[in-house]
Amino acid sequence: MAMNEITPESVEAFFTRATGEYVFARWGRPVAPVVFGIEEETLVTVKSAIEACVAIAGHRMAETDPELGSNLMMFFLSDWAELMEVPHMGDLIPDLAAKVATLTERGAHQYRAFRFDEAGAIRACFSFVRMGGAMDEVPAEVIALSQAVQAMLLWSDRVFTQDSPLAVAPEGTVVRPDVANVLRAAYDPMLPAAARDAAHALRLYARAGAG
Known part of the structure; x- marks a missing residue:
């Protein structure tokens, strides 16, 4: 898998807390x-x-x-x-x-x-x-x-503890492409403003993966 490739699992991990709960909010x-x-x-x-x-x-x-x-x-x-x-x-x-x-x-x-x-x-x-x-x-x-x-967003409490949400691009420091795509997808008006069911991650992935 390419570094920072968007997968259903990676999207779910963005909002899965250390307790194992899926908690999303925008x-x-x-x-x-x-x-x-x-x-x-x-x-x-x-x-x-x-x-x-x-x-x-x-x-x-x-x-x-x-x-x-x-x-x-x-x-x-x-x-x-x-x-x-x-x-x-x-x-x-x-x-x-x-x-x-x-x-x-x-x-x-x-x-x-x-x-x-x-x-x-x-x-x-x-x-x-x-x-x-x-x-x-x-x-x-x-x-x-x-x-x-x-x-x-209410990201997972462990998602950015080791990896930065940023990347270096020719124009300077930017939001990492996969993070930016998930952020953009998270504000899709067709999606709820808050979710606690991991199935929500699949809806996010469907939008972020195409971003």
């Missing part, structure tokens, strides 16, 4: 992002990455979300302990102190928390990136694009 509303903790010039890079991933999906962006104001919040930190100092962060992340302790202990560089609406679609995503160490050597556009694509 955004059910326009994405209204806000970014904290970076310089103005990097902000343009991050927002461009979000726009690029939304465009791949054929989804929509908005200046504000009528319910939440901003529904995609990205935080860039130098230490997980900084989360304890952010006002109202405990409202966004339950058991914040325990989560900070776990992330610190693991030496984690990223964490995402999703919120869902009544239909199971994504209504909000809180994305956190801890800079420092090896992350300081990674170009801003690579970090931004990786975070943006991972915020667009």
Whole structure:
């Protein structure tokens, strides 16, 4: 099998969690992002990455979300302990102190928390990136694009732990072709916004394989 070839099994793996459950969700509303903790010039890079991933999906962006104001919040930190100092962060992340302790202990560089609406679609995503160490050597556009694509769907909690969702192309760093095809297929209006039956992966494959 060619590297990153789309198969029914690979599509199913994109949304199969470590517990063995198949859990799929896409955004059910326009994405209204806000970014904290970076310089103005990097902000343009991050927002461009979000726009690029939304465009791949054929989804929509908005200046504000009528319910939440901003529904995609990205935080860039130098230490997980900084989360304890952010006002109202405990409202966004339950058991914040325990989560900070776990992330610190693991030496984690990223964490995402999703919120869902009544239909199971994504209504909000809180994305956190801890800079420092090896992350300081990674170009801003690579970090931004990786975070943006991972915020667009409820991917498996293990799918991008070893393999990046990105690839290097002549024009620069891009979303990996198989990932882009699955992302595009996931927002097909004929498919549900959320699914917990692995048969959904076959419907995704039928669209992504032809992408």
